[in-house]
Amino acid sequence: MSAVELRRNFGVWQERAFAQPVVVVRHGKPRLVLSSAERFLNSSGQADAALQSAVAAIPEHSSEAFLVLDRDLRLLAANHVFEDMAGRQAARMVGRTWSELFPAQAESIVTGHFRHVLLTGASLRFDMPSALLEGRHYEFSVFPHSGGIAALVVNRTAEQAMRRELEDCRSLAAAVAMVPHAGQIKINLRGAIYAASPQLRAITGLDPDASPHVPFTDALHPDERPRMSEVLDAALSAGRSARLPTALLTAAGDAAPIDLVLTTVWRGAAADGALALFTVIGAATS
Numbered sequence: 001m002s003a004v005e006l007r008r009n010f011g012v013w014q015e016r017a018f019a020q021p022v023v024v025v026r027h028g029k030p031r032l033v034l035s036s037a038e039r040f041l042n043s044s045g046q047a048d049a050a051l052q053s054a055v056a057a058i059p060e061h062s063s064e065a066f067l068v069l070d071r072d073l074r075l076l077a078a079n080h081v082f083e084d085m086a087g088r089q090a091a092r093m094v095g096r097t098w099s100e101l102f103p104a105q106a107e108s109i110v111t112g113h114f115r116h117v118l119l120t121g122a123s124l125r126f127d128m129p130s131a132l133l134e135g136r137h138y139e140f141s142v143f144p145h146s147g148g149i150a151a152l153v154v155n156r157t158a159e160q161a162m163r164r165e166l167e168d169c170r171s172l173a174a175a176v177a178m179v180p181h182a183g184q185i186k187i188n189l190r191g192a193i194y195a196a197s198p199q200l201r202a203i204t205g206l207d208p209d210a211s212p213h214v215p216f217t218d219a220l221h222p223d224e225r226p227r228m229s230e231v232l233d234a235a236l237s238a239g240r241s242a243r244l245p246t247a248l249l250t251a252a253g254d255a256a257p258i259d260l261v262l263t264t265v266w267r268g269a270a271a272d273g274a275l276a277l278f279t280v281i282g283a284a285t286s
Contacts, residue, residue, distance in 0.1 A: 205251030
C-alpha cells in the first residue's frame with residue numbers, strides 16, 4: 001500500500017498490522033513496515049539473544065587462550081585453549097588464585113602486569129617467555145572488566161623462532177657480502193636471477209638491479225651452461241641440492257672457476273626458487 005492509502009485508512013491498516021506486518025511502498029519500492037509493538041519487541045529480543053549467544057561462543061571457538069580473573073586474581077573462567085596450555089581442566093582451576101595455580105609465576109612479570117591493569121583500568125599487551133615450559137613464548141592481551149580482568153594469550157613460539165631465523169639469515173647474508181671472493185645468487189622459479197651480492201657484478205659485470213630477469217645460466221661460462229641447466233632444473237622441480245665446480249663468465253669473456261652450492265628455496269611444501277652460494281677457486285685470501 002501507498003503512504004496516501006495509509007493516511008486515509010490508518011485505523012484499518014493498524015488493525016491488520018497486529019496480524020501481520022504491513023509494507024508501505026513508494027513508486028513500487030518498500031519504504032516502511034508497520035508492525036505491532038509486541039511483534040517488534042519479540043523480534044528485537046530474539047536478535048539480542050542470538051547476538052549474546054554468538055558472543056558467548058567466541059571464547060570456545062577462538063584459537064587464543066582466554067581466561068577471566070576477579071580482583072583477587074582468582075580464576076572465574078577459562079576456555080579449552082587455556083586448559084591445553086595449562087595442562088589442567090578448567091573445573092580444577094576455577095575458584096583458585098593465580099598464585100595457587102602457577103606458583104612459579106606468582107611474583108612474575110605476568111602477575112605484575114595483571115595488577116597494573118587492575119589498578120589503572122587500562123588495557124595492556126606484552127609478550128614474554130614461559131616460566132613453566134622452557135622454549136615457549138606467549139603474547140598476553142589483558143583488559144579490565146567490571147569484576148576484575150580478562151586476558152587473551154597466544155602461543156608465539158613459532159613466530160619467535162622464525163624471527164630469530166630471519167635475523168640469523170640477515171647476519172649470514174651480511175657476512176657473505178663482506179667476503180671478497182664469495183657471493184650469493186637468488187634465482188626464481190623461471191631460472192632467472194632476481195638478486196645477487198655485489199661479487200657477482202664484480203666478476204661477471206651482470207647487475208640484477210639494472211637488468212632484471214637475466215637467466216642464471218647467462219652468468220656461467222658457455223661450456224658450463226648445459227650441465228648447470230640440468231642441476232638447476234633438479235633443484236627447482238625436485239628439491240635436489242648440489243655442490244659442484246663450475247665457472248662464471250667474466251666481463252672480459254674468460255672463465256672464472258668457482259665452487260658452487262645450489263639449494264632449493266621452499267615456501268611451505270612447494271619450491272619457490274633457488275639460492276646459489278659460490279667461492280672463487282684459487283683466489284687470494286689476503
